[in-house]
Amino acid sequence: MNAGTEAIPELLPARMLNEFVYCPRLFYFEWVDTRWADNDDTEAGRFTHRVVDEPGGHMPPPEAVELLKQVRSFRVENRDLGLIAVIDRIDAGDAGVIPVDFKKGRPTPEGEPWPTDRAQVMVQAVLLSAAGYDVDHAIVYYAETNQRIVVPVTDADYDEVHDLVSAAREVANQVKPPLPLVSSPKCPRCSLVGLCLPDETNALLERAETPPRRITPRDPDHxxxxxxxxxxxxxxxxxxxxxxxxxxxxxxxxxxxxxxxxxxxxxxxxxxxxxxxxxxxxxxxxxxxxxxxxxxxQGEPSRYVELRRRQVIVHGQGGLGIACRMIAGKIRNCRTLLRRNSRGDVSSVVEALGRLYSQAERATSIPELLGIEGTAARIYFGELTTMVAPARSHLASGFDRDGRTRRPPTDPVNCLLSYAYALLLKDIVAVCLGVGLDPFIGVLHRPRFGRPSLALDLAEEFRPLIADSVVIGLLNNGEVDSHDFIIRGRGVTLTQNGRRTVLRAYERRLDQTVTHPTFGYKISYRRVIDVQARIMAAVMIGELPDYVPMTTR
The missing domain is CATH 3.100.10.20 (CRISPR-associated endonuclease Cas1, N-terminal domain)
Structure with a gap:
């Protein structure tokens, strides 16, 4: 049984059965993992419900139902059935009461209610019947077309609701969420598509023959x-x-x-x-x-408790496989950046990084992997300034002499690298918080007081792709020069204007689009970070077998 199922509410909301019929994975995310995201459809639905969300009217007992006029936002539950619903509106009928459910859209082309809507209104009818009211039909009102669709209620429908509840609870008791729908037209309109990653998950599991559809960020203007x-x-x-x-x-x-x-x-x-x-x-x-x-x-932390529990388990087991792929991805990206941008002959370095990339994938322990990573970093940083234009060599001379220095950075290049790495780290921390991952519990960087180990892990493959690329661009484009740095003792820091320049360049890089090597669609680096964190979460929860790093060719 899922460790979180003890906290699953006793009463299953009618709305969750609507989600279950639409997609069992969506139901699991929302009800078991309590994950939620808005989109245009959910906002429009909330606007449609504004009229009936305010409780109103009086619901008489079954024996005095003739006194019923109209009731809005009526809450009804039954613990024997394990169901609860808030009915948008209840009207008086000739032979009982009529539950009315408001929907923002339109009915099916055949003029019938959608299966999800029918399931929800049937639950409402069952609950009213169990409370002693006579219900022979329900109504689904579609606001877009201003249509009232009558849904007859029969004994067979009651049995169908019971079977549906049993199936939903069986799914809720699973350790992992159901797999995504395959190439379904439902997915692009789903509010949780950016959290679920259905096409990406199916592609990594080799369940789909069609290429993944491009994801649109939930809040692209943020x-x-x-x-x-x-x-x-x-x-x-x-x-x-x-x-x-x-x-x-x-x-x-x-x-x-x-x-x-x-x-x-x-x-x-x-x-x-x-x-x-x-x-x-x-x-x-x-x-x-x-x-x-x-x-x-942050405000209330993620309610995705099962993910944090699994993250601790993966950390306790070492997480070597994930760490190997992360470092292999970083080395490969360093190799690609040098091959594309170096102004000298770096063929021997590119070849050496290729060998280290292969060794990282096959490392058998964390110490061995750290040794490979350290060797690759030393080789890579030894050639970093070959990507800097000769006209900017006065800013790179200190790096050529001292190599990578951190606290404090002792030259302009190290200063820019440290600043860009800090910006990258904060973005990955923010993404981890949004996904539900604990930024402090990693697989490669050992946990220390105050060190966001997992965020540092995820940052590895993005250092050359984003941070190093920003620094090289700033230098070669002449966006920063000597007047943008302040020398204090042995350390070098940016001026106020220099920091703003780096921030602008960094944000430009995040907005730049790239063809994702695994999924084949165009995507911004900002969104890539989010996708990679969600792939990490899927690996930790056991939904995906292996972590696949983001690499460029």
Whole structure:
């Protein structure tokens, strides 16, 4: 039995049977894992229900049903049946009562209710009948076409509802969710398609012959809000976040357009703004003035308890297979970046990285894998500046001399790399929180106090793809120069203008689209990070056998 089934409510909502008929996997996600996402259809449905969501009227007892006029938003339950429903409206009929269910769309081309809608209204009829009311038919009202479809209620329908409830509870008691529908026309319109990844999962499991359909991000217009102005204050007014300093307004953005709030250095945020952000599922991340990720806060954590439990199990077992594929993916991406962008002869280095890529896939222990990764990093960083244009060599000379240095970075290239890596890490932390993964429990980076090990694991394959690529682009395009850096003792840090320049370049890179090597569709790097985290979750939950890293050719 699923470890989480003890927490499954005793009463099964009629709406969940609607989801079960539509897709058992959707039912499992929403009822067992309590995962939810809105889309245009769910918002439209909520608008359609606005009239009947407000309770109204009085429901007389069965023996006085002749007093019934009309009741809205009536809650009825039966513990023997294990069912509960909130009926949109109940009308008086000639021989009893009539449950009326409101739907935003239209009926089938044949003028019949959709199977999902019929199942939901049948549950309502069964519950009313069990409460002693006579019900000989129900009505499904479709708002788009303004049609009332009459649904007869027979004894056979009652048996069908009982069988449906038994089947739904059997699925709910499974350890893993049902597999996705294969090439179904239902999937693109589903609000959870971005969480479920039906085509991607089927492609990795080799269950589908057709190529995956492109995913559209649930909130494509959402972007992080970066506040780098020291002494700034972030508040909320109406539905907008307002950034001020000394009573001067610096920024004013709609709350619904904010994916993350990122605060650098001495920046304050009001408790009301925090509350509103968390209500919208927006994490808040704090950075040091120099760009180190210091911590984050979110609202209610993910209810996907089974995933966190499995994540702990995978961590305890070592997670070597996942770690090997991550590092192999990183080495392959480093090799590709050098091969594409180096201005010198790096054929021997590319060949050496190819051998290390193969060795990483076959590593038999974490120490062996770390040794391979360390060797690959040393070779790669030794050739990093061959990708920098000669005209920018004055910024790369320190890196050529000292190699990769971190705390503090001792030259402009190291400074840019550290800043870009911190930005990448915060995005992966935010994605992990959204998926339901614990950023601290990894498979490669050993857990230490305050270190987001899993986020660091997932960042490996993206370092060359996103962060290193941003740094090389900034240097070669002349977007940063010596005046964008400050030397303090042995360390080098970015100026305020330099940080803003890096932030703009980093966001541009995330918005850049690439053909996904596994799924074949065009997708932004921003969305790729989300997909990879969900693949990781599917591997940990046992739905996919192997982690497949994101690599480019």
């Amino acid at each position: 972007r992080p809000l970066y506040v780098t102005e020291q002494g700034a204050f972030v508040g909320v007014k109406g539905g907008r976040l307002v950034v001020t300093k000394a009573k001067e307004k610096l920024a004013d953005v709609r709350l619904i357009d904010v994916a993350q709030l990122c605060l650098f250095g001495h920046v304050q945020v009001s408790s009301e703004a925090l509350s509103r952000l968390w209500t919208h599922g927006v994490p808040v991340l704090w950075f040091s003035y120099g760009g180190w990720l210091r911590g984050w806060a």
